[in-house]
Amino acid sequence: MKNFTHLLLKEIKELLNKQLIFSLLFILIIFNFIFNFIGNVTKSEIKKAMSKQKVAVLDLDHSPVSRNLIGALNAANFIIEEKSGDKSKVVDEIRHSSLDLLVVIPEGFGEKATRFQPVEVETYSFLRGVSLAGRSKSEVVKMLLNSTNEYLSNQFLKSKIPDLDPKLLKAPIKNKEYVVVKDKQAEGSSAAVIGAMTAQNFILPVILMMIIMYSAQMVITAIAMEKQNKTLETLLTVPISRTSIVMAKMLAAALVGLISAVIYILGFRKAFIFSEADIGQALSGLAPIMKQLGLTINTQGYILFGISLFLTILCALALATILGVLAEDYRTAQSLSFPLIFLVMIPYFISLFADINSMSLPAKLLVLAIPFSHPFFAMTNIMFGDLNMVYVGIVYNFLFVVVLLSWTTRIFSTDRVLTMKLKWGKKKMVL
Amino acid sequence: MGVVLEVQELKKKYGSLEALRGVSFKVEEGEIFGLIGPNGAGKTTTLRIIATLLTPTDGRVTFMGYDLKKNPEKFREHISYLPEEAGAYRNMKGIDYLNFMARFYARDEAQVKEYVERAERICGLGERLKDKVGTYSKGMTRKLLLARALMTKPALAILDEPTSGLDVINSLEVREMIKGFTKEGVSVLLSSHNMLEVEFLSDRVALIDRGQILDSETPQGLKDKYQASNLEIVFRSAVR
Numbered sequence A: 001m002k003n004f005t006h007l008l009l010k011e012i013k014e015l016l017n018k019q020l021i022f023s024l025l026f027i028l029i030i031f032n033f034i035f036n037f038i039g040n041v042t043k044s045e046i047k048k049a050m051s052k053q054k055v056a057v058l059d060l061d062h063s064p065v066s067r068n069l070i071g072a073l074n075a076a077n078f079i080i081e082e083k084s085g086d087k088s089k090v091v092d093e094i095r096h097s098s099l100d101l102l103v104v105i106p107e108g109f110g111e112k113a114t115r116f117q118p119v120e121v122e123t124y125s126f127l128r129g130v131s132l133a134g135r136s137k138s139e140v141v142k143m144l145l146n147s148t149n150e151y152l153s154n155q156f157l158k159s160k161i162p163d164l165d166p167k168l169l170k171a172p173i174k175n176k177e178y179v180v181v182k183d184k185q186a187e188g189s190s191a192a193v194i195g196a197m198t199a200q201n202f203i204l205p206v207i208l209m210m211i212i213m214y215s216a217q218m219v220i221t222a223i224a225m226e227k228q229n230k231t232l233e234t235l236l237t238v239p240i241s242r243t244s245i246v247m248a249k250m251l252a253a254a255l256v257g258l259i260s261a262v263i264y265i266l267g268f269r270k271a272f273i274f275s276e277a278d279i280g281q282a283l284s285g286l287a288p289i290m291k292q293l294g295l296t297i298n299t300q301g302y303i304l305f306g307i308s309l310f311l312t313i314l315c316a317l318a319l320a321t322i323l324g325v326l327a328e329d330y331r332t333a334q335s336l337s338f339p340l341i342f343l344v345m346i347p348y349f350i351s352l353f354a355d356i357n358s359m360s361l362p363a364k365l366l367v368l369a370i371p372f373s374h375p376f377f378a379m380t381n382i383m384f385g386d387l388n389m390v391y392v393g394i395v396y397n398f399l400f401v402v403v404l405l406s407w408t409t410r411i412f413s414t415d416r417v418l419t420m421k422l423k424w425g426k427k428k429m430v431l
Numbered sequence B: 001m002g003v004v005l006e007v008q009e010l011k012k013k014y015g016s017l018e019a020l021r022g023v024s025f026k027v028e029e030g031e032i033f034g035l036i037g038p039n040g041a042g043k044t045t046t047l048r049i050i051a052t053l054l055t056p057t058d059g060r061v062t063f064m065g066y067d068l069k070k071n072p073e074k075f076r077e078h079i080s081y082l083p084e085e086a087g088a089y090r091n092m093k094g095i096d097y098l099n100f101m102a103r104f105y106a107r108d109e110a111q112v113k114e115y116v117e118r119a120e121r122i123c124g125l126g127e128r129l130k131d132k133v134g135t136y137s138k139g140m141t142r143k144l145l146l147a148r149a150l151m152t153k154p155a156l157a158i159l160d161e162p163t164s165g166l167d168v169i170n171s172l173e174v175r176e177m178i179k180g181f182t183k184e185g186v187s188v189l190l191s192s193h194n195m196l197e198v199e200f201l202s203d204r205v206a207l208i209d210r211g212q213i214l215d216s217e218t219p220q221g222l223k224d225k226y227q228a229s230n231l232e233i234v235f236r237s238a239v240r
């Protein structure tokens, strides 16, 4: 045990070298800085887009209808700056100002409107860049037209059918939405519930992927470095059991991988700042509905998820150890970790963009054959109470771990740790 | 004087290649035993088997009464192995590397200190021990590793080409060092293809070629037997 902790400390120190610490700090500082910056800029642009819009209006009609329309726009979140004079002159004037939008109400607008004929307004958008605010201008035009349409159609309806509320005429149906999950139902929108669940499950796969990827890569590197520096032979002859050597490497990699993953997530967190706020908002409003539907996770659920995750990390570490033995140096170690990363990416993307349960059976089995898949789908399954899938995943991963770990320790207690190599040609792999 | 190590009919196959075809020899307490042979003769393979790195295909190895197959951990406790091509952790300082390795063998901190101090004396690197191993020359690294192999005063030091990569002066120093150590009860099993080195160092030598021991004697005994003036000529006659 004394020797084990001694070796473990060395492994951790080796992995936490200057380069890693530097790159982690870099991620933490630079990414926070960048995303803070981007976040602030986007936030202020969005704020600008959402706040009252300044709009220049040129009224060439001067009828009661056009005056009323301007009044209605004023009431509907627009700050109106009235212009007068020749159209081309006004356009020219605004080009040199900071105004972005001009609405021209042509002559005869009021007269046509009172005769229920189609009417025209002209809008001029002044583009000064392609930022978010620039793009949101078309939204502002739409809002403006909606407000104009709303006002005019309400006027028409009122004058033709004075004793009916125009709102009722335009939307006579009111929808009452219910969501049903298994034997439970609740009043609420299915889109909101799914939105809340995906928002909640959005960050989890990222964390999962990072932890698995990082710890696996750490093990491969740790073993490959022993080979590259030609220290493995010496290490294998010191009085410490081979199992301890393997375990020390795995444990150190898991710890350092975990730390790196956490730091990366802290670094990238700023990138998700909007979705995080959205999650909070969506959840606080939907919490009672989610509870009514039984879409919450209890302690047992979290324990099941924890077991699934733990076994998966062990799988990744054991697999990475074997790959590390195949590696000859740092560079081959990097390329050997690609298949592993690929295997983690598959369930990651499926969990983000597809529903595993709606895939065809062979495809589904193929995905579930990857031991890393199970924790990615465990959370949703636990939420929906499909615990059988979770149990099957845990048993499958447990068997996988037992086989892989015994294989790994066997490799380490025989000459294969020194002689195992990838050979292309006659025999594909000499294991 | 008792026998420390006994190797009987050792065989090793790498796939279809027969690297060792029945190697037998004995190393006695406090002696330097040299394995000499050309490239690919099977020297490294033999030493790696004794150092518990490789499993033999057939044969028996007994060390201090322990059997290799049953008690490899006893071998590791009392053997030091200097691989033919070895390095130390490049990010560690020389002194930290010695401390790190000493802790595996020492009973307590006092013994760690004793081991490291001995290693400092052996390697003669002085202040450079405070530098990272990554900055060492090949010869400096070799001396560091040799010091670490000898610092614990193992019952048997297995040295695979101890002077490889060293210049003439350093080789001489290292040879003196190894020779001095056997006076303190350490037995040494070394390999080399430098016949003159082995002749100078070894109390007894074994000639190995193509996985077989051709002859085993004291250097003087071999020279007398083959009526040769040095081991190189002995070897040529033996191979024929």
Ligand SMILES: Nc1ncnc2c1ncn2[C@@H]1O[C@H](COP(=O)(O)OP(=O)(O)OP(=O)(O)O)[C@@H](O)[C@H]1O
Pocket (backbone or CB within 6 Å): A418, A419, B014, B017, B019, B037, B038, B039, B040, B041, B042, B043, B044, B045, B046, B084, B193
């Ligand atoms: N890992 C291995 N896989 C396959 N064959 C090997 C391996 N290691 C050694 N051999 C073969 O075994 C034979 C003996 O090799 P060994 O390294 O023991 O020779 P050696 O006497 O130490 O030679 P040298 O003086 O060059 O170090 C050689 O033919 C070599 O090619």
Ligand SMILES: [Mg+2]
Pocket (backbone or CB within 6 Å): B043, B044, B045, B084, B160
């Ligand atoms: Mg050799």
